[in-house]
Amino acid sequence: MLKTIKLENFRSHKKTEFKLGHTNIVFGPNGAGKTNILEAFSVLSFCRSFRMDDKRNIINIDSEYCRVVGDELEIFMSRMPRLILKVKIKGTPKKLADFVGYLPAVVFSPETVAVITGAPGDRRRFLDIMISQVDRGYLTALSNFKKIRQQRNSLLQNISKGLNDPEELSFWDKEFCREAEIISKKRGESVRYLNKQVPTIYKQISDDNKDIISLKYLSNFEGDLLDNLERGRQRDIAYGGTIYGPHRDDLIFTLNNQNMANFASRGELKSAILALKMAELSYLEQNRNEERGGEKPILLLDDIFSEFDSIRRDHLAKLILQYQSVITTTEKENVPEELLKEANIIEIKGPIG
Secondary structure, rough: OHHHHHEEEEEEEEEEEEEEEOOEEOOOOOEEEEEEHHHHHHHHHOOOOOOOOOOOHHHHOOOEEEEEEEEEEEEEEEEEOEEEEEEEEEEEEEEEEOOOOOEEEEEHHHHHHHHHOOHHHHHHHHHHHHHHOHHHHHHHHHHHHHHHHHHHHHHHHHHHHHOHHHHHHHHHHHHHHHHHHHHHHHHHHHHHHHHHHHHHHHHHHHHOOOOEEEEEOOOOOEEEEEHHHHHHHHHHHOOOOOOHHHHHOOOEEEEOOOEHHHHHHHHHHHHHHHHHHHHHHHHHOOOOOOOHHOOOOOEEEEHHHHOOOHHHHHHHHHHHHOOEEEEEEEEEEHHHHHHHHOOEEEEEEOOOO
């Protein structure tokens, strides 16, 4: 359990330090920087913001660097001359692959519904962050895959200009497929795990045994990926990019065989997201890596109680009590009394520092 967190030049916070308890409620008006504090925890956990944002924007606009320290964990970012990211554990520099997931975290915010209703990239991002926190090999494969795809796409564009021979693609195709296989396999395994958890949790939350929720991982190609790349080579050259691969896969949520992105009510979406986040916590706990510290996940909730009715609030309150949690809210009245009684209250009126 984290005992303290320190922010330096992080977003709107020039210098901020908080002592932490089991349940922590960050209370203050809109614009005070509450979400920025929550974001710092996510950066400390998986080296990226839970917001869809450029890492450079994390650094305070008047500064060239930022730092977040949580007990023995430290992450440092500098924007000049290019974006530099360094991490340490107990004062010792580490590779990102050894740092990510040392403090596993699950983020729950009003925007989390985009995992169901948003673009395919939102769902791939959800899976990538979840799996990377417990699987170093997956994180490495993701990094390699991104670099290989960039190389392949650059080569495709040069071929279309007559600068390179199409046969040069053969090497990159094999490299591409090697990493893609790892990514697709691990995503498929994680979705199968979630599919065992989410339906049961959803029924408990919705109190309706008739509804059947399901998750399905969709690949954007059939058969062997290498065959697809070779058959689609001319189209890739014309397009200037790689059409087939896990970078275009999707995750579909269905309720009673209907795509939830198109047909689910607001209440059904809230229940599904709550069930998904509970299953994500279970996944991280089940796959905890002792080499990375073996910590239980920390639960980060961004003004989420105002989104839920009393029944869902009760389910969420019971969940919060099982994990170290950081909760932001503008109104303490939105937080269940049972949490307020035991919580460490952090009141902020604006950015500190």
